[in-house]
Amino acid sequence: MRYREIIEKMTIEEKASLMSGKDFWQTQDIERLGINGIFLADGPHGIRKQAEAADHLGLNESIPATCFPTAATVANSWNEKLGEKIGQYLGEEAVAQKVNVLLGPGINMKRDPLCGRNFEYFSEDPYHAGKLAASYIKGIQSHGISACVKHFAVNNQEERRMSIDTIVDERTLREIYLTAFEIAVKEGNTKTVMSSYNMLNGAYTNENMHLMREILRDEWDFDGVVVTDWGGSNDRVAGLLAGNELEMPTTAGETNQEIIEAINSGKLKREVLDEAVDRLLHLIFTTEEVYNKPYKQEFDVKQHHQVAQEVSEESIVLLKNEASILPFKDGVKVATIGQFAEEARYQGAGSSIVNPTILENTLDILKDSRINSIGYEPGFERYGKKSKKKIEKACALASNADVVLLYIGLDEATEAEGLDRQNMKLPENQIELIKALYEVNPNIVAVLSSGAAIEMPWLDKVKGLVNGYLSGQAGARAMLRVLTGEVNPSGKLAETYPLRYEDTPAYHQFPGKEVSVEYRESMYIGYRYYDTANINVRFPFGYGLSYTSFDYSDIQVNKKEVTFKLTNTGEVAGMEIVQLYVGCQSEAIFRPKKELKGFTKVALNPGETRTVTIPFDDKTFRYFNVKTNQWEIEEANYNIIIGASSVDTRLEDSIFVEGTNAPLPYDKEKLPSYYSGKANNVNEAEFETLLGRKVPVSTWDRTKPLGYNDTIAQCQYAKGAFARFAFHSITFAHWLLKKIGKRELANLIMMSVYHMPFRGVARMTGGVINMRMLDGILLIVNGHFFKGLRHVLKERSKMLKVAKGNN
Structure with missing residues (x-):
C-alpha cells in the first residue's frame, strides 16, 4: 500500500466515512490527518459545477463554462489529436473551477439509435470510441486532475436504467461492450471509472465480481478508483468487495455503518477496506497537487x-450535395427558415447541461457572414405543435429566394438523459414544412441538429444536407463557415443511419421494459450487422462528403502495417478520414463481414499525394474464445480493406495470420442466425445456445410484495391502495404536463420518479430518507398502510434524534 502510514492511524469509522460522499459532489475529509475532500463535477463536453443547490438532473444552473460539441459530434471528426486538445481545454477549465474529477467521457456503445443518451457517447464501434476516449482522458489528465470514464458497462438504454438486467453473451461483452473501456484504461490511463446503474447477467455492475475484479482489476491492471453513478449503489458491502471505493452522493453515514458492521462481523476483511482507502487516498492526493x-x-x-x-x-x-449546391455562391439570395436558426439546439439534456460562456445563434451572426440572407421565418414550433400560418409565411419567403437554408432537428425534450426516444422520426410539423417548401422552391439546403440518427424519408426533398449534430456554443458560426466554403467539411459519421427503425439489429429487443433486456443480436450492432446481413442503409458508418475528392492507390500489406497512397484530386484543400477494416476469410467462427481496426485523418492540398501508414495492433486480429476464456487469434487469411466508409471500400489486399490453435468455441449447426449475420430476430432457444444457459424470466412477478429494487412504476399492481393511487397520480401528471406543453417537466417525472427503484429514494436524498424509513414506505406500498406509516414516523424520529445528538 502507498499510504500505509496514514491508514494505520485511521479508525475504522474514519476509513468507512471515506467510502461515500460528504455531500452531493464532494468526498469526505479527515482534517486531523490532512485528508481533504475532493470535488467531482459533470463534464463530458463542458464543466458543470453548481454553485447553488446541487442536483444530478441539470435543473440548477452551473458556473459558466465553455460548452464544447458533445461526444457524438466530436466522434465525427475521427481525430484523436483533436480529442486530446478538447481534453486539455476541459482540464484547464476544471482546474480553474477547482474540480478534481471530471465525470467523462461517456463511452457506452450505440447499440440502438433510440437510446436517449446517445448524444453523450461516441460511436457504434468500440475501437473508434476507445481511441477517442483515450485521447480525451490524456488531455484532461495532463493538468493533474482525473478523468472518469463511464458508464461501466453495457448501459445502453435509459428507460429503467437503475434496475434493468442486461443479458449478454461473454464474447459480445468482451468484443463490443468492454473494448472501448479497455482502451480507455490501458491507453488513456484513466484514474477513475464510473460504474453503471444496471445489472449485468444477474448482478449489479457495481457488485459484479467478474466485471469489476476479474476483468477491470486483474486483467486490465486498473489501480484507480471506481465511483458509483449517483444513487447507483445497491448493496454497499457487496460493492466494496467488488472493488468500488466511492459511493456518491452522500448517504449521511448510513452505508458507513453497514461497512463497520461488516468488518465487525467478519463479512468484510479489513484488508479489503484498507485497499479501497489506499486507492481513494491516491486519487485525493494526486489530484490535489495542482492546487497546492x-x-x-x-x-x-x-x-x-x-x-x-x-x-x-x-x-x-x-x-x-446534389448539383454542388454547396458551398453557396456569392450573391445567391438565401431565405433562412427554421426555429433552430433563432434558438440554437447545441447540447443534450440532463446531467451534462453546460451553462455556456458565450452562445452564438445563426440569426445573430448571419449578417457577418458571406451569405446574402433576404429574411427569416421560424416555419415550425420547436416542440412539435403544428401551425399552418408559420408554414405559409415560410413558403412566402422561400418563393422569393434562390436557395432555402432550412434549420431542422430534434428538441431538448426528445433527447434527454433518463428517457429513450419513442421513434427515429423528425417531428411531423418539420416534415410538413419541408414538403411545403419543396413545392415553392426545390433548392433546399437543410442543416440538421440532433444527437443521434434519424429516419429521412424526406431526403429527396432537399438538395443539400449538412449534419452539425450538437455542436456546442460556437456551432452556429462553424456551420456558416462550412456553408460558405470558408471551411471544407471533413466529418464522417460515427454511426449508421438506417432507412427505417425496423431495420435496426436490436429492433425486437429494445428497450427492456420490465426485468431484463436480451442482447440477442450479439456482436451484430451498427455496421457490423448492416454490412454482414446486406441491409441497405441511408448513410453508412464512416460516410461523409467533401468539397474536394480523394484517390486511393498502391496498397501494400505486411505483418506490421498497411500502407497506401492518398491524393487530393480536387481543387481545394481538404481532410480525408481513411479507415482500415479487417475481415476474416474463415467461416469456422462467426464474425461480422468486416470490423474497424484503424483510422487516421489526413490533410492534403490540391494535387498533393501522401503515403499513409496504419499500423496493426493487439486488437487487429483477435477474438474472444469462450472455451479458453481468453483472447485468441484464428489462423486464416484476412482481408485488409481501406475504405472511405464501411461501404465505400477503395483498396483491398489479404494476409495470412498464424493462429493460437485454440479449440473452436461454437457448433455452427446450432447457431445459424449468428453464422449468417442475420441476427435481428433470433429466437430464444438459439440465444440460449449462444449464452450457454437459460435466459431469466423477463417479466415482473406481480404476485410478490414490492422490494428495494422494484420501481415506482410497479405500484400499478401493488397491494396497497395508496400506492396504486400514487401511481395513477404520477401517470396523470405526466399526461397532463405533456398535454399543456410542459414536456421537459413531464420527462423529469418519468426519469426521476416513474422508473426510480425504491432504494433510489434513499440513495438520492442524501440521508433525508434512510433505508429503515424506506422499509416503512414499502409496508405502505404492500398494503400495510398504518403499520408502515408508524414505522416511517418512528424511524424518522430516531434519525432526527441522532442528528441532533451529533450536533
Missing part, C-alpha cells in the same frame, strides 16, 4: 470559444 501551488483560476473565454468553433468545424458532416 499557484494555479490559474481563470481561463481565456474567447480563446476557448474559438477552440469550440474549430472542433465544431472539423466535426460537421456533409451528407448530401
Whole structure:
C-alpha cells in the first residue's frame, strides 16, 4: 500500500466515512490527518459545477463554462489529436473551477439509435470510441486532475436504467461492450471509472465480481478508483468487495455503518477496506497537487470559444450535395427558415447541461457572414405543435429566394438523459414544412441538429444536407463557415443511419421494459450487422462528403502495417478520414463481414499525394474464445480493406495470420442466425445456445410484495391502495404536463420518479430518507398502510434524534 502510514492511524469509522460522499459532489475529509475532500463535477463536453443547490438532473444552473460539441459530434471528426486538445481545454477549465474529477467521457456503445443518451457517447464501434476516449482522458489528465470514464458497462438504454438486467453473451461483452473501456484504461490511463446503474447477467455492475475484479482489476491492471453513478449503489458491502471505493452522493453515514458492521462481523476483511482507502487516498492526493501551488483560476473565454468553433468545424458532416449546391455562391439570395436558426439546439439534456460562456445563434451572426440572407421565418414550433400560418409565411419567403437554408432537428425534450426516444422520426410539423417548401422552391439546403440518427424519408426533398449534430456554443458560426466554403467539411459519421427503425439489429429487443433486456443480436450492432446481413442503409458508418475528392492507390500489406497512397484530386484543400477494416476469410467462427481496426485523418492540398501508414495492433486480429476464456487469434487469411466508409471500400489486399490453435468455441449447426449475420430476430432457444444457459424470466412477478429494487412504476399492481393511487397520480401528471406543453417537466417525472427503484429514494436524498424509513414506505406500498406509516414516523424520529445528538 502507498499510504500505509496514514491508514494505520485511521479508525475504522474514519476509513468507512471515506467510502461515500460528504455531500452531493464532494468526498469526505479527515482534517486531523490532512485528508481533504475532493470535488467531482459533470463534464463530458463542458464543466458543470453548481454553485447553488446541487442536483444530478441539470435543473440548477452551473458556473459558466465553455460548452464544447458533445461526444457524438466530436466522434465525427475521427481525430484523436483533436480529442486530446478538447481534453486539455476541459482540464484547464476544471482546474480553474477547482474540480478534481471530471465525470467523462461517456463511452457506452450505440447499440440502438433510440437510446436517449446517445448524444453523450461516441460511436457504434468500440475501437473508434476507445481511441477517442483515450485521447480525451490524456488531455484532461495532463493538468493533474482525473478523468472518469463511464458508464461501466453495457448501459445502453435509459428507460429503467437503475434496475434493468442486461443479458449478454461473454464474447459480445468482451468484443463490443468492454473494448472501448479497455482502451480507455490501458491507453488513456484513466484514474477513475464510473460504474453503471444496471445489472449485468444477474448482478449489479457495481457488485459484479467478474466485471469489476476479474476483468477491470486483474486483467486490465486498473489501480484507480471506481465511483458509483449517483444513487447507483445497491448493496454497499457487496460493492466494496467488488472493488468500488466511492459511493456518491452522500448517504449521511448510513452505508458507513453497514461497512463497520461488516468488518465487525467478519463479512468484510479489513484488508479489503484498507485497499479501497489506499486507492481513494491516491486519487485525493494526486489530484490535489495542482492546487497546492499557484494555479490559474481563470481561463481565456474567447480563446476557448474559438477552440469550440474549430472542433465544431472539423466535426460537421456533409451528407448530401446534389448539383454542388454547396458551398453557396456569392450573391445567391438565401431565405433562412427554421426555429433552430433563432434558438440554437447545441447540447443534450440532463446531467451534462453546460451553462455556456458565450452562445452564438445563426440569426445573430448571419449578417457577418458571406451569405446574402433576404429574411427569416421560424416555419415550425420547436416542440412539435403544428401551425399552418408559420408554414405559409415560410413558403412566402422561400418563393422569393434562390436557395432555402432550412434549420431542422430534434428538441431538448426528445433527447434527454433518463428517457429513450419513442421513434427515429423528425417531428411531423418539420416534415410538413419541408414538403411545403419543396413545392415553392426545390433548392433546399437543410442543416440538421440532433444527437443521434434519424429516419429521412424526406431526403429527396432537399438538395443539400449538412449534419452539425450538437455542436456546442460556437456551432452556429462553424456551420456558416462550412456553408460558405470558408471551411471544407471533413466529418464522417460515427454511426449508421438506417432507412427505417425496423431495420435496426436490436429492433425486437429494445428497450427492456420490465426485468431484463436480451442482447440477442450479439456482436451484430451498427455496421457490423448492416454490412454482414446486406441491409441497405441511408448513410453508412464512416460516410461523409467533401468539397474536394480523394484517390486511393498502391496498397501494400505486411505483418506490421498497411500502407497506401492518398491524393487530393480536387481543387481545394481538404481532410480525408481513411479507415482500415479487417475481415476474416474463415467461416469456422462467426464474425461480422468486416470490423474497424484503424483510422487516421489526413490533410492534403490540391494535387498533393501522401503515403499513409496504419499500423496493426493487439486488437487487429483477435477474438474472444469462450472455451479458453481468453483472447485468441484464428489462423486464416484476412482481408485488409481501406475504405472511405464501411461501404465505400477503395483498396483491398489479404494476409495470412498464424493462429493460437485454440479449440473452436461454437457448433455452427446450432447457431445459424449468428453464422449468417442475420441476427435481428433470433429466437430464444438459439440465444440460449449462444449464452450457454437459460435466459431469466423477463417479466415482473406481480404476485410478490414490492422490494428495494422494484420501481415506482410497479405500484400499478401493488397491494396497497395508496400506492396504486400514487401511481395513477404520477401517470396523470405526466399526461397532463405533456398535454399543456410542459414536456421537459413531464420527462423529469418519468426519469426521476416513474422508473426510480425504491432504494433510489434513499440513495438520492442524501440521508433525508434512510433505508429503515424506506422499509416503512414499502409496508405502505404492500398494503400495510398504518403499520408502515408508524414505522416511517418512528424511524424518522430516531434519525432526527441522532442528528441532533451529533450536533
